[in-house]
Amino acid sequence: MDQPIETHEHNREGFTVTLGKESPLKLDCGVELGPFTVAYQTYGTLNAERNNTVLVCHALSGDQFVASTHPLTGKPGWWHILVGPGRPLDPDRYFIVCANVLGGCMGTVGPASKDPNTGHPYGLSFPVITIADMVRAQAMLIDHLGIEKLFCVIGGSMGGMQVLQWASMYPDRVYTAVPVGTAARHSAQNIAFHEVGRQAIMADPEWRGGQYYLHGTTPRAGLAVARMAAHITYLSEAALRRKFGRKLQDRKEVTYGFDADFQVESYLRHQGITFVERFDPNSYLYITRAMDYFDMAAEHGGVLAKSFKGTAVRFCLVSFSSDWLFPTNEMREIVHALNAVAADVSFVEIETDKGHDAFLLDEPELHMTLGGFLSAAAERAGIGSP
Amino acid sequence: MTGAARSPAHGIEVQQTGFRVDLRLIADMIAPGARVLDVGCGDGQLLQHLTRNRDVTGRGIELSQAGVNACVGRGLSVVQGDADTDLRDYPTQAFDYVVLSQTLQATRRPRQVITELVRIGRHAIISFPNFGYWRVRMSLLTQGRMPRTPSLTHKWHDTPNIHLCTILDFTELCRDLGVRIDRHVPINSRGRVAPLLASNRLANLFGEQAVFQLSRRTDS
Secondary structure, three states: OOOOOOOOOEEOOEEEEEEOOOOOEEOOOOOEEOOEEEEEEEEOOOOOOOOOEEEEEOOOOOOOOOOOOOOOOOOOOOOOOOEOOOOOEOOOOOEEEEEOOOOOOOOOOOOOOEOOOOOOEOHHHOOOOOHHHHHHHHHHHHHHOOOOOEEEEEEEOHHHHHHHHHHHHOHHHEEEEEEEOOOOEOOHHHHHHHHHHHHHHHHOHHHHHHOHHHHOOOOHHHHHHHHHHHHHHHOOHHHHHHHOOOOEOOOOOOOOOOOOOEHHHHHHHHHHHHHHHHOOHHHHHHHHHHHHHOEOOHHHOOOHHHHHOOOOOEEEEEEEOOOOOOOHHHHHHHHHHHHHOOOEEEEEEEOOOOHHHHHHOOOHHHHHHHHHHHHHHHHHHOOOOO | OOHHHOOOHHHOOEOOOOOEHHHHHHHHHOOOOOEEEEEOOOOOHHHHHHHHHOOOEEEEEEOOHHHHHHHHHOOOEEEEOOHHHHHHHOOOOOEEEEEEEOOHHHOOOHHHHHHHHHHHEEEEEEEEEEOOOHHHHHHHHHHOOOOOEOOEOOOOOOOOOOOOEOHHHHHHHHHHHOEEEEEEEEEOOOOOEOOOOOOHHHHHHHOOEEEEEEEEOOOO
């Protein structure tokens, strides 16, 4: 059937829509934002009952191109393994929505967007945003699409934080919530790694106090180093050893210099350089900050269970055994909180040596778990199979 | 049920329904539409039966990751967890029934586990192998070796069963804990309910395993 949706400009960023025209978005920092642009992608069709929407929330370096070719890199969507015909998130069954987060750089308003008051890019005058702000913006998009209740909110890492926030803030609008490889608060260790990344960006002379846009430059080196440091945290020691070990890069022996002698160095440099091509350094500052500020229990007197009191949302949590960025024990804390309110919760830890990155990779156990959970829930919700 | 093809856990005889005999008894004790927590739910056989056929709202806790993943893949709400440590999270009287099948003897603190079960559920249903069973006694007496029976299949050095008890022991513990025994079903070696084993002493001798339904004593 036809989507009863007012479609907007469909350009490089996918669909874009201007939200907050009538009433602005009240951010946690106190600033009112609006009108503002949100860029999003959709896959599949909203059914007549309007009950088959799956909102996919992306991670720090992700975007709305969850299952379609990325316009800048030409690579397949970041979760094409899970989203597609015959896969756990099947567009023949679900209406799948993924929006670029607030503060992002793929079409949704962020520090690189033009500030209507000055006519220049915001830079650091862009307000600091939180995970809850991102979710409020997504809720405005879902309102705009004419959808009352989501069948599922799903996401990994920072996407998982948004899933938890959705379930806590809008329990009546969420049927199932699937947080993957995430936590209810950002740990000291994770804040520390983010700070290294931010300092690398701000220490780059090309950063120019965040207004590099006006000088036609960008702190490439800083952002690349930030990405390199972060990328280490997405892997595991075992995965690094398996993939690279101490193998040398295109040479027989070390060069007694500071070239990328080792394959692991070459790999990280590549990760850093390619990231610069598609990501705004200031967006990196803002989004990492949003993650750092995330602490769901804080607004409930430190008791996480209170975030979910009386919830009817069905949860399925997934962690990965070798993920040391969002380790299983942090997921288990969420499970304990959900048990304390007798919530409907499933929790699976998947054995893998691939570290945090496992959520983006081909993990058959992940597919089996999500497939089983989602199709059982869809049956209960009365969503037909394709 | 597809359970007929499964090998019976702990070697206990499987009936024609495709169910481990204690699970069949447990399923019959549970009222339709009830809220059920299955502690140590394995691959979810009981939960799936109850959800499909008895309109039960089911949850499970399972220690083995393989069991949890299988359950969630089948659409059951199951978390990876440990009966010894994770029951305290659940609110009081959150469930109508809490089931602990063939797991009590593998817990580190059976006293606390039983106390938690009757706190979380209005009813607790527990099945366990009876160490007072005559073949267990005979095996130790005549062979001088650690007993192995159809419901106690492990060797002494690799058994998960660290707190085995007899029906009399269990009854005594319930009395000590102030827990009320609402039903008590001994099961004989052919995996059938033994109606003649009404007396505790006979049940303790001829019951290979037992299913107990307990509740928290309201006057204690």
